[in-house]
Amino acid sequence: MIPPAFEYARPETVEEAVRLLAEAGDEAKVLAGGQSLLPLLRLRLAFPELVVDVGRIPGLRGVREDGDTLVIGALTTHHEVIRDPLVRRHAGLLAAATATVADPAVRHRGTLGGSLAHADPAGDLPAVVLALDGELVAAGPEGRRTVPAREFFVDYLQSALSPDELLIEIRVPKADGWGFHYEKFHRVAQSWAIVGVAALVRREDGRIAEARVGLTNMGATPLRASAAETALAGADGPDPVRRAASGAAEGTRPGQDASASPEYRAHLARVLTERAVLTAAGMG
């Protein structure tokens, strides 16, 4: 199908992009890699008056270190994230989960910042950045502000970004020494996760000292399985992990669609949390 007509601008700086967004009120959409926006436009689910193509703004692409933090430019593509040596060394969960996103052609174009700003709870990367305790840096007319991932995902397809703000970088604490695994349950290769679980585990003396569990598609936003995380502390083998994982769906409100009922999603969250944590802990 043919997208609806829109005006197009290709700013060359963050400041110019923010000015264009501010002038357009809430009638503009940001275009980065376009792998979420273009399907929406083609299916006529979005009708922006202005599309602001930020894809060529220099300085928003690539990964660097800032002390104990990894700083990932919002325009870094999935393809680049998967192969980046810093991401692989310090945030292996992100590289592993990104490798499950869509397919190679989509990963060449799609960006980390774009998939987070899109805030789809069925997307893989929001739950991953949530589990990593990441922070998102936005540029707006008043300057820059940093939003913790826990506050960034507000509702279905809705982030904490205001219409005149642009996501410019993602900051992730280095997770050196943490085991990790992303367990994704989907019907066919390139479909969305029915449920996904992102697990990070730190072990001490053969026990789980600390665990973080992010849930994909278990509500209107990505969620942390807080009850399971608490219960996982001290787990020293498969049985305690299974008992702890039985609380993975507590506090979630999974939806109903053609793929799954809320009850089935809750079941998946428990089973996938067990699998993801066991694998992350090397106990699987």
Add this chain to the structure above:
Amino acid sequence: MTHITVNVDGTTYEDDVEPRLLLAHYLRDRLGLTGTPIGCDTSNCGACTVELDGASAKSCSVLAVQADGCAVTTVQGLARNGELTALQRAFHEQHGLQCGYCTPGMIMAARDLLRENPHPTSDEVRHALEGNLCRCTGYQNIVRAVLAASGQQDGSGPADRTRDASGQQVTEEVTA
């Protein structure tokens, strides 16, 4: 209208286009390069896959204005003086198609794989083609064609090594 300059299959074009024009429609309707088909409205099928600055992209999910200043290679830009590439020949020889609608996208996606991984396993070929749907072949001959193009086998060559779901090495006999 937005002015764009795009190099497609070695020829540079300058055009004024509507921003909403998809690259797939630009190639087909404006340039007449109908070798790149459009198979779906959902980004799922991969039939319209081309190379954009050397990396595979679904041309239904790229605006023509995003290709401004870029080099696009379509399936029509692969053969030189009527001489098919090894990969194209392999699709022919291994019968890697029936209706042929998915073939341009399969070939462009497989090129991408072989550039990064010149000697893939059959499992790696399947993963690399996960964004490309074929409704005729059941994929067997497509995978064979890509393996043949990688020089690993000609369809009657050595057994193919792959892994089953549990990660165990298994051996799968491949016959022409």
